Amino acid sequence: MANQDYVSRTPAKKKKTHHNGKKPAKTANKSSSKSTLISLLLIVLLTAFIYALWSLKTDPSTKTPLVEPIKSVKEKSVSKKTNELPKPPKEKWTYVKDLETKEVEVGKYKVEEKGPYKMQCGSFRTQEQAETLKARIAFSGLEAQISTVTGKNGTWNKVFLGPYPRKRLAEKDRHMLKRNNINYCQIWLWQ
Template sequence: MARDYVRRSKSQKTSRGSRAGGRARAPERRIPWLALILALALLGGLGYLILLIKGSAAPPPAPPASAPAAAQQGAPVNPIDQKPVEKWRYIEQLENKEIIVDVPKPADERNKPAPEPAKSYVMQCGSFRSADQAEQLKARIAFQGLASEVRRSEGSNGIWYRVIMGPYPSQRAAEQDKHKMSRLNTDCVVRQG
């Protein structure tokens, strides 16, 4: 059912609980007692803390000019004001001390076998029949910031031009450069030698 809000009678407006005399009365404001008590307690605690800190402060030091005058009159001297007396003599003893050490050569050093030759690793990145193709790959490797060389080898199959990188001190170092070369879509083989 539709309602007609424009043509309502005055009796319907006042029947909703509002007074006939005018506006509704504003609610009374309450005093926030809890917040007021907490604020006063906080201020009191802060004042007490400041009083404690102020009372524990040391008195200001006396000027240095009056200290010798007090010492001459026989007043007690503060031990903090005196220069410390060194009671250790080890510094003087160590300055004049000389130590001689004999270090014999170990016997096992003479009987030590010759060290094994260090293993080195090289990486072959390509093998071509023409020197131009090998030089092109060498240039692509150089653009990556790596060094390589072209080696010519003759065998039963004819002449080959190999692009070699290295030598590397460890296989791990060779593998790191191998991953850089895989970004260029160039497969390399790490071998010992």
């Protein structure tokens, strides 16, 4: 048996057939007809564009420039008089003059401070729950207190912060607590 060189030999070309055994139609004619149709269309459009430009150039209505006629010296003096603004109308309202002479009466007001405020963050039946909330508030950087109150419904352990001289300071601390997920704190007058 002779050695055959499979690498240098070119493979045999296979004939293309459809699944039904027929040869496919040639697509070279379709692509050449499409390219000629596109080229003809481009030539027609280019010709139409060139004709439109030429017709604009040769049209007599586009040749005359829009120039205003030169006015004589007499016409200029007349036009100056017409360009003057008319006199302003008389004002119907007098509030502008009234405001110039108006005097403002300043009342004497006394700002009353309602007193110190406290912020209550919780009220619990057990001391352990109150201590837990107090520790959470301490981790946020504020110091809370616990007071035990006995009422009609039993004993309650209230967790509160304060006293605050102004309500704005209490609001500031309440926002700090909200950022640390301690919500539902109420600000009340200290009693």
